[in-house]
Amino acid sequence: MEVEIKVNPNRETPVVVLEVPKITPETETLLVKLRAMEEGYLVGKRGDRTYLLKPADLVRFYAGDKEVYAQDEAGDSFILKLRLYELEEKLDRHTFVRISHSEMVNLKKVTALDLKLSGTIQMTLAGGTVCYVSRRYVKKIKEALGL
C-alpha cells in the first residue's frame, strides 16, 4: 500500500480518500478503523467480521482469555484491541465505570441493583447479564454519579 498526503490550505476539515482497485477485507477494515476514529466508535471483531461499535449501545466490557470483550444487549461479545485501562481513558467516565479488576459497565444500561449479605452488589444489565460490583469499586461508581 502506498501512503500519500497532500496539504491543501483551502480545506477546512481533513478528507481521507482511499483509491483502491477493488474492495478487499483489508480495505474494509481500514475504512472501519477510520470511521471509528472520526465518530468515537470502537472497533470490535466477531468471528471473521469487523464491526463498528457505538459505546452507548454496549452494556459492558470484560477481560477474559487474554482478550478484552465488549458485550451488547443481545449478549453478543466482540473482541477489542484496547485494554480496559485504555477504555477507561477513552470513554465517558460518568457513564462507563470499572466495577472490578476485569469488568467495566455502562451505567445507563443498569436495570437493577441488589445488596448481598457480604456487601457485594449484584448488578443486572439490560439484556439480563448479571455482574458483581466489588466493594473496592463502589467508590468509583459514586464518583461517576457525583455522590
Add this chain to the structure above:
Amino acid sequence: MSEITKKDWLIRIVIGGLGGVLFQSAFSTLLFSAFMGSFHFCFFTRFGYPAVLSPAGELAFDLCCTALMFAFGAEIGVATLPFDDDGKRLLWKSILHFAVMAATVTAWTLLNFAPADIPYFLRPLCVIYAFVWAIRWLRWRLELNAIKKKLGLLGKESGANAGK
C-alpha cells in the same frame, strides 16, 4: 484503587496493641492504685494471684495478661480491615477475626476469673460484633439506595429477586 497492605496490618497491630497495654496500665494505675493504695500493673489481678505462684510466677502472670491486652488491642486495631474485602473472603476474614478475639477474651478470663465466667465476657463480644455488622450493612444499604436513586432504580428489584 487502594488496597490494604501487610504494612497497614502491621501498623494497626502495633498501634492497637500498644493502645491495649496503655489502657491496662492507665486503668490499673487510676483505679487500683487510687482505691487499693498499691500499684499492680494488671488491674484485673486485684482478685489475687493464685496461691501457688512464686514472685517469678506473678511476673509471668502479669506478662501473660499484658500480652493478652496487647493482642486484644491489636485485634481491635485491625477490626475494620476485613471490610475492605467482600464476598466469601469478607465473611471468612470476619469469622476468623471473631474467633481470634473470642480466644483472647477466653484466655484472659481464664487467667483472671473462673471458666464459668467465660460466657459473661463472650456475650458482650458477640453483641458488639452483631452490632458492628448491623451498622455496616445499614451503611451499605443506604449507599446502595443513593446509587439507585441517581440511576432511577429505586423500587426496582432484579429479575432474580423480583416477586420474592
